[in-house]
Amino acid sequence: MPELPEVETIVREMRPAVQGRVLREMAVLDSSAFSLSPLAPEQVKGLEVLSVRRRGKYILMDLGSFCIAIHLRMTGQLRWGEPDPRSRVIFRFSDGSQTLSFVDVRRLGKVLIFNTEDMSKVLSLGQEPLECGCDQFLEGLRQRRGRIKPLLMNQGFVAGLGNIYVTEALFASRIKPTRRASDLTQREGRQLFQAIQNCLKMGIQNGGSSFRNYVDLYGNPGRTQKKWRVYAKPAGSACPRCTQKLRFVMMAQRGTVYCPKCQR
Numbered sequence: 001m002p003e004l005p006e007v008e009t010i011v012r013e014m015r016p017a018v019q020g021r022v023l024r025e026m027a028v029l030d031s032s033a034f035s036l037s038p039l040a041p042e043q044v045k046g047l048e049v050l051s052v053r054r055r056g057k058y059i060l061m062d063l064g065s066f067c068i069a070i071h072l073r074m075t076g077q078l079r080w081g082e083p084d085p086r087s088r089v090i091f092r093f094s095d096g097s098q099t100l101s102f103v104d105v106r107r108l109g110k111v112l113i114f115n116t117e118d119m120s121k122v123l124s125l126g127q128e129p130l131e132c133g134c135d136q137f138l139e140g141l142r143q144r145r146g147r148i149k150p151l152l153m154n155q156g157f158v159a160g161l162g163n164i165y166v167t168e169a170l171f172a173s174r175i176k177p178t179r180r181a182s183d184l185t186q187r188e189g190r191q192l193f194q195a196i197q198n199c200l201k202m203g204i205q206n207g208g209s210s211f212r213n214y215v216d217l218y219g220n221p222g223r224t225q226k227k228w229r230v231y232a233k234p235a236g237s238a239c240p241r242c243t244q245k246l247r248f249v250m251m252a253q254r255g256t257v258y259c260p261k262c263q264r
């Protein structure tokens with residue numbers, strides 16, 4: 001699933017393509033992709049895309065009083081160019097330029113329109129990991145129960161992290177994924193915060209990670225998967241830090257790889 005760096009990559013590419021253009025049509029070809037709207041899709045006609053930004057794993061197009069949010073979930077892609085015949089939703093612009101196609105093989109992604117003033121209520125997301133301060137993050141950890149890995153994946157706690165970057169950040173900060181969040185020391189919490197920021201920044205710098213089907217706005221894969229140290233490694237392969245055999249466990253229905261020796 002695309003996480004913060006993949007979504008940020010798409011948003012940065014969308015700005016020069018889409019920002020300042022006026023919508024001519026939002027063609028909903030698969031109605032299950034579209035939900036929760038104070039505005040019918042045909043009512044976006046004539047509205048200008050004032051800005052494109054990201055919140056958590058959502059791609060946002062600001063239309064003034066209204067906002068369009070796109071969540072890619074497992075297999076969603078946004079593509080710029082000729083309309084893609086597999087699209088669930090196609091955005092066309094009044095200057096007749098290229099179109100923005102929302103393609104999504106497994107059909108789990110969503111397009112929402114809401115009143116901009118309702119954004120925090122509709123999206124209900126925690127802090128942005130690249131914007132919040134370390135103290136704010138540590139305070140959050142102290143107040144939460146439960147294990148650190150599922151907590152970091154909880155979008156209401158921090159927005160934008162998923163299995164890839166959480167697995168890598170826990171490895172980098174030498175923290176075992178099954179630890180209780182509230183049991184982390186101040187020092188471990190700081191190391192974790194730094195590792196999360198480093199992993200996300202590296203992900204953005206390398207155009208995101210392509211493991212299954214992520215591609216950017218122009219169909220190009222990311223390069224971050226070449227930098228992964230443990231994510232997607234099979235159980236029993238050597239830890240890149242201490243050569244101990246890596247272990248694989250399921251936590252909250254997600255596979256987790258960690259080193260039993262250097263992650264404590």
Ligand SMILES: [Zn+2]
Pocket residue numbers: 239240241242243244259260261262263
């Ligand atoms: Zn190790």
